[in-house]
Amino acid sequence: MNKIVVLCGLPASGKTTFANQYSKGKNSRVTKIYYMDDVCKKGWDLCRLSKEIRKSEKATGANIFVLDGLFSKESEYLQITKEFCDYEIEFHYWEPNIIISLWNDKYRRNKDAKQTIKNMTVDIPNIKELKKVNKEVCIRTHIVERKSNYQMFKDKYDLNDGLESSTWCLGGKGWGWSGDNSWDISAEPQPASFREFDELIEKIMPDISFLKYKRIYGECVTTESRNGRDYYSNTIDGYFSCNVERLYDMLVEYGELDMLEEYSEIDVK
Numbered sequence: 361m362n363k364i365v366v367l368c369g370l371p372a373s374g375k376t377t378f379a380n381q382y383s384k385g386k387n388s389r390v391t392k393i394y395y396m397d398d399v400c401k402k403g404w405d406l407c408r409l410s411k412e413i414r415k416s417e418k419a420t421g422a423n424i425f426v427l428d429g430l431f432s433k434e435s436e437y438l439q440i441t442k443e444f445c446d447y448e449i450e451f452h453y454w455e456p457n458i459i460i461s462l463w464n465d466k467y468r469r470n471k472d473a474k475q476t477i478k479n480m481t482v483d484i485p486n487i488k489e490l491k492k493v494n495k496e497v498c499i500r501t502h503i504v505e506r507k508s509n510y511q512m513f514k515d516k517y518d519l520n521d522g523l524e525s526s527t528w529c530l531g532g533k534g535w536g537w538s539g540d541n542s543w544d545i546s547a548e549p550q551p552a553s554f555r556e557f558d559e560l561i562e563k564i565m566p567d568i569s570f571l572k573y574k575r576i577y578g579e580c581v582t583t584e585s586r587n588g589r590d591y592y593s594n595t596i597d598g599y600f601s602c603n604v605e606r607l608y609d610m611l612v613e614y615g616e617l618d619m620l621e622e623y624s625e626i627d628v629k
Contacts (some may be wrong), residue, residue: 361496362423364406364413364447368431369454371473372465373504379428383457389571390422391593397431410443432482434489439615441493448496457504467515513608519559520586523607525554525600530585532595545595554581556601565616572614580607 365382367375376395383391392413399409413425420528431437441449461477488499507515514520532545554577561568561576580602589599611617 361448362417363425363450364440364444365426365450365452366425366431367426367428367452369429369504370458370477370480370487370518371457372461372468372477373454373457374464374502375428375452375454378502380424382426388544390420391423391424391426392420392584393426393428396427397429397579399429399545406439406443429502431491432480434483434486437483437485437490438493441490441497444474445494449494449498450489451487451497451499452502453482453484454502455500456482460504460506464504467512497576509617510605510608513611514604517563519560519604523556523560523602523604525551527588527597527599529588530596532589532593532597534593543593545593550598551590554602557581557600557602564611576607576610579610
C-alpha cells in the first residue's frame with residue numbers, strides 16, 4: 361500500500377529537515393515531497409493535490425508522498441484521511457515548544473514566523489477517531505530540537521559547510537569531432553583575492569585588522585582544483601575554498617558571534 365506522510369507542528373519545529381532526511385533514507389521506495397506553501401501558491405485544494413499525487417504515482421513510480429506544511433487542526437487531519445482513504449497515512453506530530461521554535465526560526469527566512477509561533481495551536485491527531493475512516497493510520501511523535509549555534513551562523517549568513525569562489529581555468533585541451541583537429545586551452549591568471557570570502561568577513565568583522573584577517577584566511581582557505589569543461593573542451597579549473605566550520609570556530613575564539621544569544625533569552629510573551 362502506498363503511503364501519505366503528514367507533518368504537523370509549529371513553524372521551525374524541524375518538519376522540512378525531517379522531510380528531506382526521510383526522503384533520502386527510503387532507498388527501497390521512491391519518495392516525493394510536497395511543500396505545502398508551494399502547493400497553496402498554485403491555488404490547489406486538497407482534491408487537486410490528491411489528483412496530482414495519483415498522477416505522479418503513475419508517472420514516476422513514487423509510492424511515498426510527504427506533505428510538509430502547517431497542518432494543525434483535527435478537521436484538517438480528518439480531511440486528509442478521507443481524501444486518501446486508500447493509502448496508508450502516517451502522521452508525524454511535533455510537540456509544540458515555543459521557545460525553541462522561535463530560536464530555530466530566527467535567521468532561516470527574510471520574514472520571520474514569530475507571531476504564528478507564539479499564537480498558533482497544533483492539535484495532536486486523534487488516531488482513534490481517524491481510524492474510523494481509515495484503519496491504516498498511525499502517529500509518530502517528535503520533540504523540537506534546538507539548532508546548534510553553528511547552524512544558526514550558517515542560517516544568518518546563508519552559508520553551507522563550504523564557501524567557494526568563482527573558478528578560473530588552469531588549462532586544458534579541446535578536440536574536433538573527427539579527432540584530427542585539437543587545440544590547447546590557455547591557463548587564466550589566478551584572481552588576486554577570494555572575493556566571496558572577503559565580502560563575508562566584511563559583513564561579520566568590518567573593522568578586522570590585517571593580522572587577524574591573515575590568520576583566519578591562512579587557517580580556513582585553501583586553493584583547490586577540479587575537472588571542468590566548456591561545451592567543446594576539457595579543462596582543469598581552480599577555485600578558492602573556505603572551510604566554514606573552521607571559520608565559525610575561529611570567530612567564536614575571537615568573540616565575534618555575540619548575536620547568537622541563548623534561546624532562553626528570547627521573548628515569548
